Amino acid sequence: MRKPRLMTPGPAPVPEEVLLELARPVIHHRSAEAKVVMTEVTAGLKDVFRTKNDVMILTASGTGAMEAAVVNTVPPGGKAIVLNAGYFSNRWVSVCKAYGINAVSLDTEWGHPVDPEQVANALKLHPDAACVMGTLSETSTGTGHPVEAIGKIVAGTDAVFAVDGISGIGAMECQTDAWGVDILCVGSQKALMLPPGLAFISVSEKAWAKIDAFESRSFYFNLKMARKKAKEFDTPFTPAHTLILALRASLRMILAEGIENVWERHRRMSEGCQEGIKALGLELFSARPAEGLTAFRVPAGLKDSDIRNGLVKKFGITTVGGQDKLKGHIIRIGHMGYTDELDVISGLAALEMVLSDLGFEVEPGQAVTAAQRVFIGPTSAVAR
Ligand SMILES: *Cc1c(COP(=O)(O)O)cnc(C)c1O
Numbered sequence: 001m002r003k004p005r006l007m008t009p010g011p012a013p014v015p016e017e018v019l020l021e022l023a024r025p026v027i028h029h030r031s032a033e034a035k036v037v038m039t040e041v042t043a044g045l046k047d048v049f050r051t052k053n054d055v056m057i058l059t060a061s062g063t064g065a066m067e068a069a070v071v072n073t074v075p076p077g078g079k080a081i082v083l084n085a086g087y088f089s090n091r092w093v094s095v096c097k098a099y100g101i102n103a104v105s106l107d108t109e110w111g112h113p114v115d116p117e118q119v120a121n122a123l124k125l126h127p128d129a130a131c132v133m134g135t136l137s138e139t140s141t142g143t144g145h146p147v148e149a150i151g152k153i154v155a156g157t158d159a160v161f162a163v164d165g166i167s168g169i170g171a172m173e174c175q176t177d178a179w180g181v182d183i184l185c186v187g188s189q190k191a192l193m194l195p196p197g198l199a200f201i202s203v204s205e206k207a208w209a210k211i212d213a214f215e216s217r218s219f220y221f222n223l224k225m226a227r228k229k230a231k232e233f234d235t236p237f238t239p240a241h242t243l244i245l246a247l248r249a250s251l252r253m254i255l256a257e258g259i260e261n262v263w264e265r266h267r268r269m270s271e272g273c274q275e276g277i278k279a280l281g282l283e284l285f286s287a288r289p290a291e292g293l294t295a296f297r298v299p300a301g302l303k304d305s306d307i308r309n310g311l312v313k314k315f316g317i318t319t320v321g322g323q324d325k326l327k328g329h330i331i332r333i334g335h336m337g338y339t340d341e342l343d344v345i346s347g348l349a350a351l352e353m354v355l356s357d358l359g360f361e362v363e364p365g366q367a368v369t370a371a372q373r374v375f376i377g378p379t380s381a382v383a384r
Contacts, residue, residue: 081132349367
């Protein structure tokens with residue numbers, strides 16, 4: 001028997017309270033009971049996203065929210081600026097292409113944060129861009145981007161700022177309104193502690209003005225239609241209502257802990273994991289690590305698949321490798337959502353043992369000790 005341990009940056013572990021909701025009888029999505037649930041989850045999502053803007057629930061994976069942002073804010077033949085720094089941010093370019101939108105790709109070396117100065121310059125060069133599309137946490141490289149600084153720049157222009165917060169929300173601080181994020185895209189299966197299947201999108205007044213200016217080319221992802229229904233705590237089509245019940249349970253857990261405390265827990269887990277990796281003599285991949293996952297380079301002479309297969313076979317731990325050009329070069333450990341310091345410690349302990357099996361020189365406890373040093377201290381959960 002191997003106890004399954006999901007240490008991937010999405011899907012991520014789901015707590016029992018949330019899983020149990022999925023076993024309840026299906027209720028009708030237009031019933032009074034469903035409206036009560038929709039009212040509570042809409043308020044909860046706004047609280048977690050730190051926004052007063054409209055928030056809509058889509059039955060789709062996270063990419064559905066990205067597609068909704070693109071097709072509704074940029075008119076046919078229009079222009080967008082994509083802050084392209086990884087596999088997921090490049091998806092903005094692909095979605096733009098699918099709708100005949102001219103995507104100006106502002107490329108940043110993978111593993112590095114976007115430079116806000118470059119965004120300012122790009123906006124000067126392309127004042128006709130309707131939307132700037134960026135990422136809070138680039139999951140392919142494990143990098144957090146300076147959304148606050150970029151938001152301030154975009155706010156001074158006619159463009160709207162759309163942020164892919166799919167793996168960031170619930171793991172990293174995001175002050176949607178205060179930071180000028182006009183459109184926030186979120187998915188259920190990352191730090192929000194749910195199975196895959198729901199996407200969330202928040203839309204500011206500035207973004208609605210763009211959206212209202214032309215006819216949506218998408219039927220399913222028509223945000224004008226979604227807004228109309230959301231005002232009545234409803235959705236245009238049958239939502240994955242079972243997942244919405246589960247969402248209520250996960251939001252209750254997040255809000256009971258307090259979103260600031262949730263961010264702080266992720267900061268600690270991230271720091272502990274980074275220190276553990278460095279203590280093994282391994283190299284972090286990102287110059288500015290995101291808080292929901294840690295990416296590190298595969299040490300010379302070892303194969304990423306041997307390490308990851310060892311973790312699965314010996315300890316039931318699932319991690320992920322690199323995507324696209326990073327395939328074989330990095331390993332990514334998720335620590336988002338329903339995870340704590342002990343998950344990080346056990347992940348590091350397993351990594352020590354697997355690396356040791358593969359002939360990599362490891363002193364048992366080396367990484368674990370480094371993580372514990374981070375977790376012992378004034379900010380640890382116990383001390384609070
Ligand atoms: C997971 C992820 C996506 C893709 O989400 P899907 O739910 O698979 O559509 C997009 N962007 C980021 C940053 C992600 O982490």
